[in-house]
Amino acid sequence: MSTIAALDSAATALDAPALQSAGPIVRGTSPVHPHIAALDGLRFFAAFSVMVGHGYWYIVLLQQSQTALTPFDNLMLSGASVGMTLFFALSGFVIHFNYHKTVPAGVSGKLDFFIARFARLYPLFLLVFGYDFFTLLWTQGYFSGYVFSLYDAFRPLPLYLTFTQTWWWWPIGATTAYDYYSTWTTGATGAMWSLSTEAFFYFAYLFCAAALARLAGRWLVIVGVAAVVYGLVYYIFGWFHSNTWSGWAAVHYPEAQPNEFTHWILFQSPYGRMSEFLLGAVAAQVLLVRTGKSESGTTAKLLTYGSLVIFLGAVAAVFGRADNPFVTICTQCCAAFVAILIFAAARYRSWLSTFLSTPLLVKLGNASYSLYLLHYFILHDYGQLLVVRYPGISRWTIYIGMMIVALIVSYISYMVIERPAIRWVRANFRSLRMIVWLPVLLTLITLFSVLISIHMRALARSETMQPPGRIAVSSASFGENCDAKLHDNILGLMRRACNGQASCDFVYDVMKIRDPAGGCVKRFQVLYSCGSNDSPREFLMPEFTRPQMRIAFACTR
Numbered sequence: 001m002s003t004i005a006a007l008d009s010a011a012t013a014l015d016a017p018a019l020q021s022a023g024p025i026v027r028g029t030s031p032v033h034p035h036i037a038a039l040d041g042l043r044f045f046a047a048f049s050v051m052v053g054h055g056y057w058y059i060v061l062l063q064q065s066q067t068a069l070t071p072f073d074n075l076m077l078s079g080a081s082v083g084m085t086l087f088f089a090l091s092g093f094v095i096h097f098n099y100h101k102t103v104p105a106g107v108s109g110k111l112d113f114f115i116a117r118f119a120r121l122y123p124l125f126l127l128v129f130g131y132d133f134f135t136l137l138w139t140q141g142y143f144s145g146y147v148f149s150l151y152d153a154f155r156p157l158p159l160y161l162t163f164t165q166t167w168w169w170w171p172i173g174a175t176t177a178y179d180y181y182s183t184w185t186t187g188a189t190g191a192m193w194s195l196s197t198e199a200f201f202y203f204a205y206l207f208c209a210a211a212l213a214r215l216a217g218r219w220l221v222i223v224g225v226a227a228v229v230y231g232l233v234y235y236i237f238g239w240f241h242s243n244t245w246s247g248w249a250a251v252h253y254p255e256a257q258p259n260e261f262t263h264w265i266l267f268q269s270p271y272g273r274m275s276e277f278l279l280g281a282v283a284a285q286v287l288l289v290r291t292g293k294s295e296s297g298t299t300a301k302l303l304t305y306g307s308l309v310i311f312l313g314a315v316a317a318v319f320g321r322a323d324n325p326f327v328t329i330c331t332q333c334c335a336a337f338v339a340i341l342i343f344a345a346a347r348y349r350s351w352l353s354t355f356l357s358t359p360l361l362v363k364l365g366n367a368s369y370s371l372y373l374l375h376y377f378i379l380h381d382y383g384q385l386l387v388v389r390y391p392g393i394s395r396w397t398i399y400i401g402m403m404i405v406a407l408i409v410s411y412i413s414y415m416v417i418e419r420p421a422i423r424w425v426r427a428n429f430r431s432l433r434m435i436v437w438l439p440v441l442l443t444l445i446t447l448f449s450v451l452i453s454i455h456m457r458a459l460a461r462s463e464t465m466q467p468p469g470r471i472a473v474s475s476a477s478f479g480e481n482c483d484a485k486l487h488d489n490i491l492g493l494m495r496r497a498c499n500g501q502a503s504c505d506f507v508y509d510v511m512k513i514r515d516p517a518g519g520c521v522k523r524f525q526v527l528y529s530c531g532s533n534d535s536p537r538e539f540l541m542p543e544f545t546r547p548q549m550r551i552a553f554a555c556t557r
Contacts, residue, residue: 038345039094040365041356046086047368047375051403053079054191055379059387059399062519071320074327078319081267084194085331088273089338091198092280093346095205096212100288104210115429117202120369121163121195123421124413128373129160132186140492151489152456154449156180160192161442163199169249169264171256175485178268179260182485188376193268200270201277212281216289224282228336231275235329238265238272266328276332279339287347300348307340308352364407367414371406374413378406388519468531469555471498475527478508478544482517489516494526503554510547521545530555 056076057063069077102109136153137143156177159165170177182190215223238245242262249261265272311334318330345353355361364371383402387395429435466472476494479486498504508524516522524541539553 036097036346037357037362038353039090039342039356041358041361042086042090042342042345042365043368044361044365045356046083046090047371048083048364049079049086050083050372051079051375051379051406053077053081053083054375055383055399055403055406058380059383059402060395062384062387063517064520074319074321075316078315078327078331081319081327081331082315085276085335086338087194088198088201088276089280089283089335089342091201092277092282093284093339093342094280095202095277096209096281096284097287099205100209100213100285103206104213110206111435113202113206115426117199119422119425119429121199123425124369124373124418125192125195127417129189129192132181132189133157136181136186152453154452154456157449158442158446159196160189161445163196166193166196166264166268166270167200169261169269171249171253173255174257174487176256176260176264178264187380188373191372191376194372197268197270197273201274204274204277205281212285215282215285220282220285220289224279224286224336227275227278227282231272231279231332231335234272234275235266235332238262239326239329242266272332276335276338279335280342283339283343287343290347295348300344300350303340304344304348304350304352307337307344310334311337311341363411367407367411367418370413370418371410374410375403375406378402378409384519466500466529466531468534469502470500471502471504471528471530471553471555473498473526473528474536475525477523477525479517479520479522480525481523482520486516498526498528498553503552503556505550505552505554507548508544508551510544524549524551526551526553528553 053076056073056079060076061073099109099113103113133153136151140151140153152172155172156165156170159170159177160181165177165180172180178193178196179190181192212223245262245265246258249256249258253261314330314334314337318326344350345356379399379402383398386393386398386402390398473491473494475488476491477487478490480489494504497506522544524539524544526539528537528539529535530537534555537553539551541549541551
């Protein structure tokens with residue numbers, strides 16, 4: 001699912017002029033960071049394609065994998081993959097274009113770079129993540145005096161707050177850190193893996209900015225080709241050795257799902273995605289060294305429309321075929337053409353660059369970060385709910401309508417929250433000594449998370465012994481048949497309601513405790529025993545078909 005977060009507006013200025021033609025045309029921008037309006041339009045389409053893919057999965061397919069997806073289904077779902085490749089290449093271009101002079105200048109330039117990136121990413125991230133985290137704790141019962149499930153919400157918290165959850169495949173139980181918060185209540189946070197990958201690019205850029213800024217001539221070509229070769233070798237080698245990676249994960253992390261390690265290598269890992277970022281940075285360096293030099297109209301058209309046709313053609317050919325194993329690495333292998341497209345849109349005046357520079361697309365491009373972080377709430381939480389509650393309304397009507405709502409809400413978020421927050425952080429970062437207090441605060445949060453995690457693991461492994469004839473619940477899941485992540489999601493609740501009782505009889509109401517898998521007929525399963533010498537018993541409700549259903553089982557045969 002794919003990053004927006006890290007991209008500046010195509011420059012620091014808030015208005016959106018174009019930099020095109022044989023020489024840069026700068027209108028109302030900073031001389032240090034001229035603004036390339038066409039890149040804002042590309043950023044919008046990157047965010048829009050992610051939303052199209054996610055929304056199609058949430059609303060049209062209701063998150064149900066069909067036995068055979070049609071070529072059209074595959075193309076719609078491919079939006080998330082296509083959008084992320086475009087984001088990462090755009091990020092490399094924009095970052096190098098804006099900071100190729102300041103980052104290599106010294107410590108002050110690197111600090112300015114950190115402040116700008118922190119101001120761009122963190123305020124809105126913290127707002128969305130804070131909401132998701134609060135929702136997770138609420139649904140688990142942390143604010144009711146009793147925890148419904150024994151899900152450890154704090155264990156990966158330091159990784160998310162430092163944007164390092166994808167820097168390695170951190171296994172946590174049956175899942176991994178980057179996917180840990182991708183629960184039925186916190187899907188927006190689950191999609192934030194891209195922020196971590198983007199942060200890795202920023203960290204790496206500090207060490208390679210000076211070398212990239214000196215590239216010209218044949219060395220620029222060599223580095224560009226090397227980035228292409230590296231990306232191809234990484235993904236093709238990883239793809240052909242998928243079974244090896246899964247086998248390694250199964251041996252070293254038996255509790256985790258071994259295929260997730262392969263998925264991390266081929267999709268979330270910053271070590272592979274780095275090729276996309278580098279290609280974008282190389283494209284920016286080409287623009288910088290070619291500024292002021294004239295080129296033929298044929299060259300401009302060939303680079304602009306040739307790269308666009310090749311990229312879209314490759315995506316259509318690969319994603320349009322059902323069960324095509326090459327799908328996993330298609331967009332990454334096409335990253336070179338994406339980088340050429342970005343360069344052409346920034347340098348040449350063409351129908352494409354003019355279209356991408358239209359005021360509406362520029363405004364929506366400015367709001368692309370908000371769109372990336374907020375579209376989940378609108379399309380999943382509300383759009384999917386509308387489909388379930390009003391089956392008579394066309395899913396396509398709801399799908400298109402909710403995407404329009406997402407665009408409007410995202411632009412309001414940009415104007416009211418995101419842009420003011422960026423300005424405030426940049427203006428007050430040094431005066432508030434945030435460079436000192438941020439590490440201190442993160443250290444305290446890490447220590448607190450470790451203590452809570454130790455306590456939660458102790459509770460999960462402890463099973464209170466009950467006298468003969470009294471219930472002792474060992475496992476309790478609602479909707480695990482819909483999503484494996486829901487295993488034991490109601491264990492804490494069922495232990496509270498039933499442990500120590502001769503019988504357990506109550507009405508489970510999904511209107512009071514949020515439905516964990518909307519649109520899916522869920523199974524309600526409880527495993528329990530009646531004393532230390534009793535054999536395991538099972539209460540199973542194969543289909544939970546109404547909002548309120550009676551749960552009743554006892555220690556009698």
